[in-house]
Amino acid sequence: MVGFNQTSSMIGFILLGLSAHPKLEKTFFVLILMMYLVILLGNGVLILVTMLDCRLHTPMYFFLGNLSFLDICYTTAAVPLILESFLAPRKAISFSACFGQMFLSFAMGATECVLLSMMAFDRYVAICKPLRYPVVMSKAAYVPMASGSWAAGIINSVVQTVQAMRLPFCGDNVINHFTCEILAVLRLACADISINVISMVVANMIFLAIPVLFIFVSYVFILATILRIPSAEGKKKSFSTCSAHLTVVVVFYGTILFMYGKPKSKDPLGTDKQDVSDKLISLFYGVVTPMLNPIIYSLRNKDVKAALRNLVAQKHFN
Numbered sequence: 001m002v003g004f005n006q007t008s009s010m011i012g013f014i015l016l017g018l019s020a021h022p023k024l025e026k027t028f029f030v031l032i033l034m035m036y037l038v039i040l041l042g043n044g045v046l047i048l049v050t051m052l053d054c055r056l057h058t059p060m061y062f063f064l065g066n067l068s069f070l071d072i073c074y075t076t077a078a079v080p081l082i083l084e085s086f087l088a089p090r091k092a093i094s095f096s097a098c099f100g101q102m103f104l105s106f107a108m109g110a111t112e113c114v115l116l117s118m119m120a121f122d123r124y125v126a127i128c129k130p131l132r133y134p135v136v137m138s139k140a141a142y143v144p145m146a147s148g149s150w151a152a153g154i155i156n157s158v159v160q161t162v163q164a165m166r167l168p169f170c171g172d173n174v175i176n177h178f179t180c181e182i183l184a185v186l187r188l189a190c191a192d193i194s195i196n197v198i199s200m201v202v203a204n205m206i207f208l209a210i211p212v213l214f215i216f217v218s219y220v221f222i223l224a225t226i227l228r229i230p231s232a233e234g235k236k237k238s239f240s241t242c243s244a245h246l247t248v249v250v251v252f253y254g255t256i257l258f259m260y261g262k263p264k265s266k267d268p269l270g271t272d273k274q275d276v277s278d279k280l281i282s283l284f285y286g287v288v289t290p291m292l293n294p295i296i297y298s299l300r301n302k303d304v305k306a307a308l309r310n311l312v313a314q315k316h317f318n
Contacts, residue, residue: 012094013185014174017085017279028283029086035287036079042294043068045308053307059142060126061304063119064297066146067248070108070115071290077104078286082178095165098180103161105179105286110207111153116249117211118145120218123242128225156203163196178279179286208256215249244297251292255285 017025050056050065081101085091093101125136164182167189177184182200186193222242229235298304 012092012173013098013169013180013188015081015085015091015093015178015180016174016176017082017091017178025086029083032079032086032283032287033083035291036075036083039075039079039287039291039294040072042291042298043072045311046294046297046304049304049307049311053310056303056307059122059137060119062142063115063122063146066149067112067115067119068294070112071293074105074108074112075287075290077101077108078179082283082286085178093180098175098185099161099165102164102180102182102185103157106160106182107153107157109153110156110203111149112252113207113211114149114152115146116245116252117214117218118142118149119245120215120249121145123245124218124222126241127222127238153207156207160196160199160203163199167191167193167196178283181282208253212253219246240302244301247296248293251296252289255281255289 046068047065050061050068078101081091081093122137122142125133129136160182164185167186168191169188170190172188175181175184175188186196219242226235226238229238298308
């Protein structure tokens with residue numbers, strides 16, 4: 001009850017963003033706005049073609065449609081807030097809006113981790129067990145796999161967000177970030193956050209370490225199967241079916257590992273530069289990765305390019 005009174009005495013949080021670097025704000029406002037429009041357009045078109053083209057009504061493109069929808073939701077939960085922070089010196093945000101944004105970001109991020117592992121399993125079955133593919137990856141299997149990914153991400157987000165909401169915030173209310181990023185919010189709590197840290201470590205094992213291990217093992221089997229194919233053309237064709245997914249996985253997890261795994265500077269004079277660097281890396285993870293996903297799948301997938309040409313041709317004919 002004491003924690004509630006302490007928290008309720010504060011109006012909300014203040015998002016610091018890049019207010020200490022006003023010159024960068026104008027540049028990044030235009031840049032992020034353009035990237036956001038590309039995200040909406042690119043992922044929206046991918047969802048449209050996977051729904052309208054009957055040749056893309058397969059498990060792989062069903063997962064891809066889910067990934068595109070997820071990227072739109074993830075960026076929409078954060079980008080408008082980021083753009084608004086660029087326009088105001090210090091952006092005020094209420095507790096409910098802050099934790100709502102945190103919930104959506106957590107849910108989408110965790111869901112994408114699981115969904116990428118489901119896509120890896122789909123590629124494993126397609127290449128290593130091609131004769132059993134229609135049975136193993138039937139609609140009765142891949143729809144629950146996608147639904148389970150969403151459910152797992154949402155449940156994890158509920159747990160993490162509720163634990164953060166129960167903390168008392170009675171001191172500094174300035175979040176040194178663009179959005180209500182959970183690590184930045186936890187630093188403001190005036191209570192023991194060990195339970196939150198333990199919960200996040202467990203969640204990272206479930207939603208980061210296990211999916212990465214699953215994807216790695218899947219691609220070990222995929223690579224071994226491809227190497228046993230006698231013809232060079234057969235090897236190239238088999239690898240092309242999973243190259244787009246592998247590229248997306250490398251970009252997605254590579255950015256996460258770089259963002260959270262890079263060593264912290266011990267030089268107090270370099271703290272400001274490091275904070276700006278961390279924010280920009282977080283921005284890259286939150287905006288650039290969802291923008292690259294439809295580009296990667298469009299450029300490296302003949303079926304998607306053919307579906308796009310058909311869609312444009314139909315529009316032109318009409």
